[in-house]
Amino acid sequence: MGDITYPRVAGVVFVHGAFQRGDAIYLPRKGAKKILRYKGWTFQRIEFKKRPEAERVALRTEFNRSVRTAYLRQLAESRRDELYVHGLAPTEVAAMAKGDLPFxxxxxxxxxxxxxxxNAFENLILLRNNREHSALSAYQNAFTRGLSPGDSVTVDYPVPIRAENFAVYPPASLSEPEELQLWPRRR
Known part of the structure; x- marks a missing residue:
């Protein structure tokens, strides 16, 4: 499979309807004429090879039954201060210590x-559901839709730049994702 290139305009790299500039990626909001700017993320080129369904289901089942709970407990114990700085309440961190997701x-x-x-902890991050998780899922679905198990495609996939340095996105050290209007509003 040949290397893929993406168009560049004024130093901006466009990737599957999204783009990167500097230390931020820009992903379209699902169903909106807006994009969100995520600082602290970059695109990592990966060969996306669709797993057989039985393998994926087994991993997802393991994640749902034990890994997510263990990860949340580990975060609550080892990254408690970061969770508080991020804005999680003591009751939410206490719930995480029991394996429950914060709302x-x-x-x-x-x-x-x-x-x-x-399901390794190094491959996991606590992510806000509404903006970040839904945008990343929509981005992934755009290029995986229609792939059969065993099919592969080389893609630039959004990953945190320094995932080992923060457990929650967006971390307190970065600003909130910035929402940018793509098209002028009609009056």
Whole structure:
């Protein structure tokens, strides 16, 4: 499979309807004429090879039954201060220590289970559900739709630049994703 190139305009790289400039990626909001700017993310080129359904289901089942709970407990124990700085309430962190998700968040696989991603904690991050998780899922679905198990495609996939340095996105050290209007509003 040959290397793929993406169009560049004024230093901006366009990738599957999204683009990157500097230390931020820009993803379209599903169903909206807006894009969101995510600081601290970059595109990593991966060969996305669709896993057989039975493998993916087995990994997802393992994640749902035990991995997510263990990951949340580990975060609550080892990254408690970061969770507080991020704005989670003590009751939410206490719930995480029991394995419960805080309201409005998902445990996200940085490299998806569909594509060779694992349930290793290094491949997981606590991500807000509404903006970030839904935008990343829509981005992934745009290029995986129609792939059969065993099919592959080389893609530039959004990943956190320094995932080992933060457990929650967006971390307190970065600003909120910025919403940008793509088209002028009609009056």
């Amino acid at each position: 409005g968040y998902q445990v996200h696989h940085i490299i998806p289970l569909d594509d060779g991603g694992t």
